[in-house]
Amino acid sequence: MTTVTVNAGSTSFTTDNPQFAAVVLQLISEEPQVAEPSEIDGVPAIGAEWPGQGGVYAGLMRGRDGHPDYHLIIAPAESDGELQWGGYGDKSTATSKWDGLANTKALIEEGNHPAAEFAASVTIGDHNDFYLPAQAELMLAWANVPEAFSEGYHWSSSQYSANYAFYVDFSVGWTSCNDKSNVFRVRPVRRILR
Secondary structure (H helix, E strand, C coil), X not given: CEEEXXXXXXXXEEECCHHHHHHHHHHHHCCCCCCCCCEECCEECCXXXXXXXXXXXXXXXXXXXXXXXXXXXXXXXXXXXXXXXXXXXXXXXXXXXXXHHHHHHHHHHHCCCHHHHHHHHCCECCECCCECCCHHHHHHHHHHCHHXXXXXXXXXXXXXXCCEEEEEECCCCEEEEEXXXXXXXXXXXXXXXX
């Protein structure tokens, strides 16, 4: 029997095969091969521009309710001025806290929603599928790439009530709801299915 004790922690094993012991020792003493953090399978590092995809990579958004996970891309610029969410006093069907694309489609169909209309009007390169992010999508952006945003309030596409919608404050990182007639910044996003 050959007993081998490895000094990295308390790892040890016992074997009666000296060749196996030598191979295991060699494997655990080699530097681990780690993929470069800048790019794995063509996906850039979080916070880096994704060439040809219209913006900065904000991270992987988990799909909800049977929808697939997707990569969230943030447009390189936000609205020049601040825009109303719109539809004050009207209940919208844009109530998902997770699916900004579905919310934006609903808001466009309903009409009178300047923030969503602006986001959906953005075209970068060949990409004309930008939308107003949902509350959770903006929170992912806050967690991963807050430096890509101007400080201040940014509208989400998630309605709270007939008079209020959710926003994220990129000055301090909180989310709350505010009067739909107020004017806040708008930052379009798009998605790439995983």
